[in-house]
Amino acid sequence: MWALRIKGVEYDYIEEDLRNKSNLLLECNPVHKKVPVLIYQGKPIAESDVILEFIDDVWKDLRYRILPEDPYECAMARFWSKFGLDKLSPPIWKWFTTQGKEQEDAYEAAMEQLLVLEKVLDEKKFFGGERIGFVDLSLGSLSYVIPIYEDITGVRLITSDKFPWLSAWMEGFLGLPLVKEHLLPLDKLRPSDLGKRFGLGFYLGA
Amino acid sequence: MWALRIKGVEYDYIEEDLRNKSNLLLECNPVHKKVPVLIYQGKPIAESDVILEFIDDVWKDLRYRILPEDPYECAMARFWSKFGLDKLSPPIWKWFTTQGKEQEDAYEAAMEQLLVLEKVLDEKKFFGGERIGFVDLSLGSLSYVIPIYEDITGVRLITSDKFPWLSAWMEGFLGLPLVKEHLLPLDKLRPSDLGKRFGLGFYLGA
Incomplete structure (x- = not known):
């Protein structure tokens, strides 16, 4: 969307x-x-x-290109999008849906990958630079679900002292009118789901 | 390559x-x-x-485009390449590297996904049609490693009665001069690796 x-x-x-x-x-x-x-x-x-x-x-000629025009920059965008899907999302999801040792390990793995991403962002406002691009859109749902996971677990994953640029990115991304007017409708979650991690997760997975 | x-x-x-x-x-x-x-x-x-x-x-203007020009066909090529990486390769690798019940389950999962792919090929010579394209190159290493896995395990995964088009595709792909002149150098495998599934797998993973 x-x-x-x-x-x-x-x-x-x-x-x-x-x-x-x-x-x-x-x-x-x-x-x-x-x-x-x-x-x-x-x-x-x-x-x-x-x-x-x-x-x-x-729609390549409408507004601006979501992927960079330069082939190397384009490859980098694809690389980091894939990184988000393959390496970052799985430990975050595991951290949210497991307990004990398994959860601790997933937390460590998630932190390690988030640090990699923090360095990729490296003082940029968005992964796409001054405006959002492929990587921002691809990782965008994380900026939305991580705070929800944090609220439910009571554990902060992304703190501004550890991840200054990622924190700023999440805030900046969610603050865009384009984005905040089209977030998943949390108010439609059935109240009974809020306590059920998997129920909530499935819905967010939509 | x-x-x-x-x-x-x-x-x-x-x-x-x-x-x-x-x-x-x-x-x-x-x-x-x-x-x-x-x-x-x-x-x-x-x-x-x-x-x-x-x-x-x-190198978009050299020879022919590996990805289809048509955006929808291009999306389909990306979808099936991703399918190969995410859904097909993992159970095949698991089947090759596990034993007992775990191996049986992996075999079933691999067969299920191979059947999906058989239907995608659907009487075509290559996934790209008359010449190899993105999906062929992306899945190409499977045509090479599956027969090796089969030789080592003594179990056939892709038989021509169950998978007539995939069998023909593997043979056709490996028969291309472009491909067969640039296969991984099996003769360089250390003899001691041949019996070690993981050793071989790692090397092939190169």
Whole structure:
């Protein structure tokens, strides 16, 4: 949604109850059975990073390019997006959904990867520089879910003393009108889910 | 290497001993400490799918495009490449490196994902159609390592009765001069590794 808003493309938003997946979702993404799915001219595209690239490709002349024009910068953006998905999100999710030793190990792993990212940001406002780009959009949901995980667990993962640039990035990203007007509808969470980590996680996974 | 050969780009090939990683590798890929790494004008790029996209971007006018020009076809190529990395390779690797119940489960999971891929190929010679493209290159190493895994375990994963198109694809891919002249140098495997699944796996992982 954020990428479509950057491009100024109109769209319909269909919400999915992931505990009771619609036939439309199962038909559009039979391999992963997950959201998001973008349906463009009747054809479905799944996987958030694939969707982001598609939006940038198909509306390449609208507003600005989400991926850098320079091939090397573009490769770096893809590298860090992939890093977020493969190396950073899994320990954060594990930290949130486990207990004891397993949780401690996941915490250490998450901190290690967050430090890597802190150095990538290195005094920049956004990963894309002065405006948000591919990496910001790809990692953007983390800026939203990490504070929720922190509230529920009562443990802070990203503190401004340890992660000054990541903290500023999260605040800056969430503060963008484009982003804050299109966050996941937390108020629609069933109250019974709030205490159930997995229930909440699944919903956020939408 | 296959992608560089498609583009007709000259390169130097530096082999890594992954049991004794060079400083060059550790400096070029400090995050993953893995091969392959492409060094272009002194700048390193890691992660095989990121490298493939970079090669296609930076030498976009040489020979033919590795990724489809059409944005939707391009999204599909990215989707299936990602599927190979995320959903297919892990159970195949697990099947090869575990025993008992764990191995049986991995076998089932691998077969399920291979069947998905068989349907994607659907009577095509290559995933890219008449010539190899992004998905072929991305999954290409499987055509090479699966028969080796099969030889070592004595179990066939891809039989021509269950997977007629995948079998034909593997044979077709490995038969291309471009590919067969640039396979990993199996003859350089230390004899002592042949019996050690992990040793072999690591080397092939290079």
